[in-house]
Amino acid sequence: MLTLIQPSRFMMGKLSKYYHSWFVFIVAFSIVACEPSxxxxxxxxxxxxxxALAESLLNGAGTDLYYQGSVGERMIIFEGMKYxxxxxxxxxxxxxxxxxxxxxxxxxxxxxxxxxxxxEEWLGYKAYCWLYFYRDYAMALDEITTxxxxxxxxxxxPQSTSVNYMRGICLLHLGRLEExxxxxxxxxxxxxxxxxxxxxxxxxxxxxxMSYHLEGRYVEADSIFSLGLSENESTSDLHxxxxxxxxxxxxxxxxKQSLERAQHWYSxxxxxxxxxxxxxxxxxxxxxxxxxxxxx
Numbered sequence: 005m006l007t008l009i010q011p012s013r014f015m016m017g018k019l020s021k022y023y024h025s026w027f028v029f030i031v032a033f034s035i036v037a038c039e040p041s042x043x044x045x046x047x048x049x050x051x052x053x054x055x056a057l058a059e060s061l062l063n064g065a066g067t068d069l070y071y072q073g074s075v076g077e078r079m080i081i082f083e084g085m086k087y088x089x090x091x092x093x094x095x096x097x098x099x100x101x102x103x104x105x106x107x108x109x110x111x112x113x114x115x116x117x118x119x120x121x122x123x124e125e126w127l128g129y130k131a132y133c134w135l136y137f138y139r140d141y142a143m144a145l146d147e148i149t150t151x152x153x154x155x156x157x158x159x160x161x162p163q164s165t166s167v168n169y170m171r172g173i174c175l176l177h178l179g180r181l182e183e184x185x186x187x188x189x190x191x192x193x194x195x196x197x198x199x200x201x202x203x204x205x206x207x208x209x210x211x212x213x214m215s216y217h218l219e220g221r222y223v224e225a226d227s228i229f230s231l232g233l234s235e236n237e238s239t240s241d242l243h244x245x246x247x248x249x250x251x252x253x254x255x256x257x258x259x260k261q262s263l264e265r266a267q268h269w270y271s272x273x274x275x276x277x278x279x280x281x282x283x284x285x286x287x288x289x290x291x292x293x294x295x296x297x298x299x300x
Contacts, residue, residue, distance in 0.1 A: 049087070058088035062097075073101030092122035096129070103133060104280060127151040128162030135170055136281050145174035159194065166191050173211060173284060181219045188212040192228075206236040207276055210285055214245060222252045240270035244287050247295060260299050267292050 049057065061084030070076035078098075085094045099114030115133070118126040131147035134140045152160060152167045160167050172187035188211050195204045209232025216225035229246035236242060243266035250259035269275070270292060276283045 054087040058084045058091060060084075062088065062091055062094050072097075073104070090121045092118040092126055095121065096126055103137060108138065124151075124154045127154075128160055128167065132163045132165060132170065135174060136278070139177070141174040141177045145171060145178070148174065166194075168194070169208065169211070172215070176211070176215050176218070181215055185212065185215040185219060185221075188215050201231070202235050204235070206232055206239040206242055207283070208232075209236070210239075210242055210245060210276070213242075213249070214285055217245070217249050217252070222249055225249045226253065238269050238272075238274045240266045240268075240275045241285060241287050243269065244292065244295070245285065247299075251299075256299060263292070263295055263299060267296075 061080055070080070081094055081097055085091060085098075088094065095114045096118040099111040099118070102108075102114070103111035111133075112130070115126065115130045119130060127147055128151040131144045131151055134144035134147065148167055148171050151162070152171075154160075162170075168187045168191040172184045172191060175181075175184035175187065188208075192204065192208045192212050195208055209228055213225045213228040213232065216222075216228060226246065226249055229242055229249060232242050233239070233246065243262045247259045247262035247266060250256075250262060266287075270287070270289070275287060277286070
């Protein structure tokens with residue numbers, strides 16, 4: 005037979021105090037934990053540890069794990085910058101999404117910080133952005149000249165683009181054609197010497213040919229266009245500008261043939277393009293149609 009034991013007043017008092025103590029502890033802990041300014045755990049890092057932590061966060065972690073400009077990437081980069089506030093790469097990476105979205109003021113604010121931290125690494129990159137994204141030829145030329153002075157006996161390639169080529173493009177669009185031809189020829193000659201004519205990209209021939217063409221040096225321009233086409237037959241841009249140059253030489257039948265080849269390759273999608281922005285001397289179907297009407 006089961007006998008129920010009634011707890012004594014003494015036991016009830018003990019239990020009441022026990023549960024009351026736990027209740028007070030839990031409430032107090034919850035208040036502390038939820039307090040925004042409360043620090044439950046904090047570790048102090050040595051200088052060596054801060055450097056290593058910044059490196060692990062900033063050295064590709066953001067762009068490798070998250071889409072550039074995403075919330076995840078920004079959180080990683082800003083966290084890394086806490087431990088390395090003068091990190092040039094971090095400042096540059098913060099600015100990139102602004103540039104690609106057209107917020108130039110914000111982009112260049114961070115690019116300037118990157119340049120302050122490491123001018124030899126990032127001034128050429130900023131000049132490239134002035135040239136390709138904003139077509140500010142005077143600003144780009146000024147910064148290319150300053151950047152190139154860091155290594156006077158070496159040709160730099162910011163964003164894989166020769167400073168001689170960039171300088172030549174700036175001068176070409178500023179109307180300083182003789183200087184433009186000088187630097188564009190210097191670029192082409194160096195490329196052919198370094199890798200061989202068969203591996204030089206079509207734009208090197210196109211740009212120099214156009215500089216000669218605008219100078220009125222049509223025979224030299226035709227020679228450069230022909231040399232470029234000997235290794236880049238499937239480039240509609242070269243055929244198109246060769247056709248325009250042949251018109252100036254009075255070679256209308258040859259101009260029609262070049263234009264036909266330009267249309268053929270353009271229809272196959274073989275033209276010069278660049279991500280995010282229009283390539284220099286880019287052509288469109290409307291250009292081909294206008295030149296066709298002119299030659300009829």
